[in-house]
Amino acid sequence: MNPSTICRDRYGRRIRSLRISLTRRCNLNCLYCHREGENSGCGREMSGEMIVKIIETLKRVGIERVKFSGGEPFMREDLPEILARLPDLQDISVTTNGTLLEDVIPRLPHRRLRINVSLDTLREERYMQITGAGEGVFSSVLRGIDEACKRGFLPLKLNFVLLKGINDDEVEEMISYVQQLNERWGRGSVILQLIELLDFGGIEDLRGDMRAIEGELMARADEIRCREMHHRRKYLIDGVEVEVVRPMDNSEFCANCNRLRVTSDGRFKPCLLREDNLVEIRDMTEQGIIDAFKRAVALREPFFKG
Numbered sequence: 001m002n003p004s005t006i007c008r009d010r011y012g013r014r015i016r017s018l019r020i021s022l023t024r025r026c027n028l029n030c031l032y033c034h035r036e037g038e039n040s041g042c043g044r045e046m047s048g049e050m051i052v053k054i055i056e057t058l059k060r061v062g063i064e065r066v067k068f069s070g071g072e073p074f075m076r077e078d079l080p081e082i083l084a085r086l087p088d089l090q091d092i093s094v095t096t097n098g099t100l101l102e103d104v105i106p107r108l109p110h111r112r113l114r115i116n117v118s119l120d121t122l123r124e125e126r127y128m129q130i131t132g133a134g135e136g137v138f139s140s141v142l143r144g145i146d147e148a149c150k151r152g153f154l155p156l157k158l159n160f161v162l163l164k165g166i167n168d169d170e171v172e173e174m175i176s177y178v179q180q181l182n183e184r185w186g187r188g189s190v191i192l193q194l195i196e197l198l199d200f201g202g203i204e205d206l207r208g209d210m211r212a213i214e215g216e217l218m219a220r221a222d223e224i225r226c227r228e229m230h231h232r233r234k235y236l237i238d239g240v241e242v243e244v245v246r247p248m249d250n251s252e253f254c255a256n257c258n259r260l261r262v263t264s265d266g267r268f269k270p271c272l273l274r275e276d277n278l279v280e281i282r283d284m285t286e287q288g289i290i291d292a293f294k295r296a297v298a299l300r301e302p303f304f305k306g
């Protein structure tokens, strides 16, 4: 099977990775939660076995990377076991709110796992306002970040969603915090990722001005790099790598979208922002998975077009 035909959509985008939502469950309730655009479906979660089978099968047709997300992926008790059973891939990563990290880290198989942790503020009160968390959760997330670094899950990324009037005065402090972490754990150990708020209805007033922030980063960066995925820019600021995720109205971002999503109940989702073109994996044989994958790839189109 030739990956450049099976994995390429009609806009020439070569699918390299799967973004798999493991659950819709979460122990937080963030102001901006989009639950990976998964608002419909049966609510049943794929078994660990199904997840591993999908990955093994699609590795054979050219998938090189896997990202696990949620809800909160560590709400799945079997995540360490799923990770241990995965085939070798170029990149395996998980995006988490970090609240369960401290406990789960010792149980994770160390297979070059990258971890992205949401941290939208360095002030506990704001953290509680943004995430709905109770007291003490914020400090456990900070301890989880330290524990992950200590055990070598690097580079670790901190995800910071820019929220107008809530945390848009904290970018500088976040850069300093990452600088301190890098002094402790080694240069380049921690990356800061600034994320533009995605609006799934009703919260556009909270979107911070990412263009302005990016303009400032550009003006003072020692180096600027461009990632293949989404053509995201990375700015090197005082030794700290700051990656900018700016999807809104950004046709360049969508033109370089190379991931296919899988919902927690086992459907391929061609685009984060669309709910009308999901493809169910009805037949869990290898051929059934590949056929559903092909149908989903054929349905892919950039959400924002130039």
Ligand SMILES: Nc1nc2c(ncn2[C@@H]2O[C@H](COP(=O)(O)OP(=O)(O)OP(=O)(O)O)[C@@H](O)[C@H]2O)c(=O)[nH]1
Binding pocket: 067, 069, 093, 095, 116, 157, 159, 193, 195, 198, 245, 247, 257, 259, 272
């Ligand atoms: N519109 C859109 N937004 C995305 C997409 N991928 C990521 N994002 C946004 O970026 C946020 C953070 O993504 P992460 O889960 O940390 O993963 P990532 O940064 O995309 O992936 P890595 O850099 O490989 O770790 C998501 O919550 C989304 O808001 C995408 O394909 N489309």
Ligand code: SF4
Binding pocket: 026, 027, 028, 029, 030, 032, 033, 034, 035, 070, 071, 072, 096, 097, 118, 131
């Ligand atoms: S931690 Fe993630 S999944 Fe949970 S509420 Fe916040 S944004 Fe949603």
Ligand code: SF4
Binding pocket: 230, 247, 253, 254, 255, 257, 270, 271, 272, 273, 301, 302, 303, 304
């Ligand atoms: S097409 Fe655009 S909006 Fe849709 S998932 Fe890809 S980058 Fe995100």
